[in-house]
Amino acid sequence: MSAQVDPEFEKQVDEVISHYPASKRSASLPLLHLWQEKYGYVSEEGIHWIAEKLGLQPVNILELVTFYPMFRQKPIGRHHIRVCRTLSCSLNGAYDVFEHFKKITGATGDEHGPITSPDGKFTVEFVECLASCGTAPVVMLGDELHEKVTIKSAEQIIQSCH
Amino acid sequence: MPVQERRIILKHIDQPGYTIDIDCYLKHGGYETLKKALKLPPAQIKDEVKKSQLRGRGGAGFSCGMKWGFIDPSKTQKPIYLICNADESDPGTFKDRQIIHKDPHQLLEGMIISCFANSVKLAYIYIRGEFPIGARILEKALAEARAKNFLGKNILGSGYDLEIYVHRGAGAYICGEETGLIESLEGKRPYPRIKPPYFPAVLGLYMAPTIVNNVETLCNVLHVVEMGSEAFAKIGRPNNTGTRILCVSGDVNKPGYHEFECGVITMGELINDICGGIRNGNKLKAVIPGGSSAKVLRAESKFKMKQKGPDGNMTEKEIGLLDIPLDFDSLAAVGSMAGSGGIIVMDHTRDMVESMANLSEFYAHESCGQCTPCREGSLWMKKILTRMTHGKARKEDTALLKNVADNIAGRTICAFGEACAWPVQGFIANFKEEFEAKATKR
Numbered sequence: 001m002s003a004q005v006d007p008e009f010e011k012q013v014d015e016v017i018s019h020y021p022a023s024k025r026s027a028s029l030p031l032l033h034l035w036q037e038k039y040g041y042v043s044e045e046g047i048h049w050i051a052e053k054l055g056l057q058p059v060n061i062l063e064l065v066t067f068y069p070m071f072r073q074k075p076i077g078r079h080h081i082r083v084c085r086t087l088s089c090s091l092n093g094a095y096d097v098f099e100h101f102k103k104i105t106g107a108t109g110d111e112h113g114p115i116t117s118p119d120g121k122f123t124v125e126f127v128e129c130l131a132s133c134g135t136a137p138v139v140m141l142g143d144e145l146h147e148k149v150t151i152k153s154a155e156q157i158i159q160s161c162h
Numbered sequence: 163m164p165v166q167e168r169r170i171i172l173k174h175i176d177q178p179g180y181t182i183d184i185d186c187y188l189k190h191g192g193y194e195t196l197k198k199a200l201k202l203p204p205a206q207i208k209d210e211v212k213k214s215q216l217r218g219r220g221g222a223g224f225s226c227g228m229k230w231g232f233i234d235p236s237k238t239q240k241p242i243y244l245i246c247n248a249d250e251s252d253p254g255t256f257k258d259r260q261i262i263h264k265d266p267h268q269l270l271e272g273m274i275i276s277c278f279a280n281s282v283k284l285a286y287i288y289i290r291g292e293f294p295i296g297a298r299i300l301e302k303a304l305a306e307a308r309a310k311n312f313l314g315k316n317i318l319g320s321g322y323d324l325e326i327y328v329h330r331g332a333g334a335y336i337c338g339e340e341t342g343l344i345e346s347l348e349g350k351r352p353y354p355r356i357k358p359p360y361f362p363a364v365l366g367l368y369m370a371p372t373i374v375n376n377v378e379t380l381c382n383v384l385h386v387v388e389m390g391s392e393a394f395a396k397i398g399r400p401n402n403t404g405t406r407i408l409c410v411s412g413d414v415n416k417p418g419y420h421e422f423e424c425g426v427i428t429m430g431e432l433i434n435d436i437c438g439g440i441r442n443g444n445k446l447k448a449v450i451p452g453g454s455s456a457k458v459l460r461a462e463s464k465f466k467m468k469q470k471g472p473d474g475n476m477t478e479k480e481i482g483l484l485d486i487p488l489d490f491d492s493l494a495a496v497g498s499m500a501g502s503g504g505i506i507v508m509d510h511t512r513d514m515v516e517s518m519a520n521l522s523e524f525y526a527h528e529s530c531g532q533c534t535p536c537r538e539g540s541l542w543m544k545k546i547l548t549r550m551t552h553g554k555a556r557k558e559d560t561a562l563l564k565n566v567a568d569n570i571a572g573r574t575i576c577a578f579g580e581a582c583a584w585p586v587q588g589f590i591a592n593f594k595e596e597f598e599a600k601a602t603k604r
Contacts, residue, residue: 022241022368023348023368025349026329026347028349029329029330029332029346029349030330032332060349063351064332064351067352068291068333068334069333069334070291071332085523085524086520086521087506087520087524088253088254088412088417088506090520091411091413091512112523127292127333128251128335128527129251129252129253129254129335129524130292131251131256131258131259132256132259133253133255133256133409133411133417134256134409134411134417134418135417136411136417140292143294143295144295145295
């Protein structure tokens, strides 16, 4: 059940594989990142495609997707908000910030994982230490880091999302 | 007068006008040390690093020269690999982030010199998945270095070939453990390997000799070669040479990162003079001195410190928390550790059981699940602490919690077992009354 991918994507994939001359299997994580960046999540189709590309069994890829917290098997909202939960951020109000993000986006749930708003626009997620404890609490909006986040700046972050 | 910072690694970081472009780095003397190093015999660079007494900045404080010394390129038929551990994720630590995002070429130059010294032809930077911008910055810096022939084939006409690639993690803290990191780089789940036999220097990446060094350590190698081992060893204290980037967070007025000679500044000077003291006029209650797995220290505790006097005799001195010099040996002497340099400060308003519960959730989330004591223990510690913070503590919970922790440490493949047990042991030893009070308040 091999998926059809566009040639540009496959070119990127081949370039990444060339970084690991001793073992193609090393390209598993980079390929999962590439797939997730392009398609939003890692589908079963993606797992099979990557496995085939690297000469592995699909389970070799699936076990990575289920282990590494950043990979997901379902789509998330258009805007991904990751709130750091760990000690220095929590001492500086991360739990309030997290609750506020859930409130203003309409996302409900308590799980330590992605929580998506009913309209599918936002996914709010509590994550562990983002290594910016000196500017706590911190939040990642997509790839971008926001520092010293307050209830007020949380609202500005949401307003900046279209 | 407060102790002055000694910025060697952070020298240009946050300077107005200093950018991450290679041109800016070159204007500030960048890659000159590489040119010098390429003319030296690799064994001489290794010897310099050994003589500098440089200790690893990732957490364990292991001698860098000794780590490198385990590998003899003339005695192996296999390729030798070097991996830069840029998986910075120990709660409280945010130093490597600054280097990667603000001075990537310093890291690359240190890394290229380290690779040359160890006859490495292929190296990787394992950067945590949550640094996507950092990964792009490093990719761009590598491309710039390649274009100037600081990387690639026949570097600057020396006959030496080297390639470095960036490899991104995907959100698992255990990848910072060096053998877990290697498994991850091989495309597997990052289950740490058992030592012996899997010492990275012998059976590392692809079962070949491998060196894993922290970002800050590799930057230090650059400065050892630049200034010479003798000058480097004069910075700091004997066996604690060079500078250390200290990251301060929590309840201080001015959190941040600062670079000092190892051991010249005390905890009190750092918290009060450099970081503006405890915020909101509150009182200091506790400090976690070296990343979240370091044992917590209580403000009013007294510590017995052995010191070598001028006559060479050992004397014992009693000191307070604020008098502890910040270096590897002093923090080990008071029963904690310098670890990764992350200092978390807590004031008198903080509930120590809540703080411990917060950390226990981190460890339960990050245990890789390979060893039963850690997988089960970290989860049970979290469950017990959660009920303690929700008014459901039982009288026996404090003892139970300590018992679980005591039965993890020393019984796991990797040091994560200790990392999740030590904080619990430290918090209970120092704040037992707060844990026990939870049972009476239910």
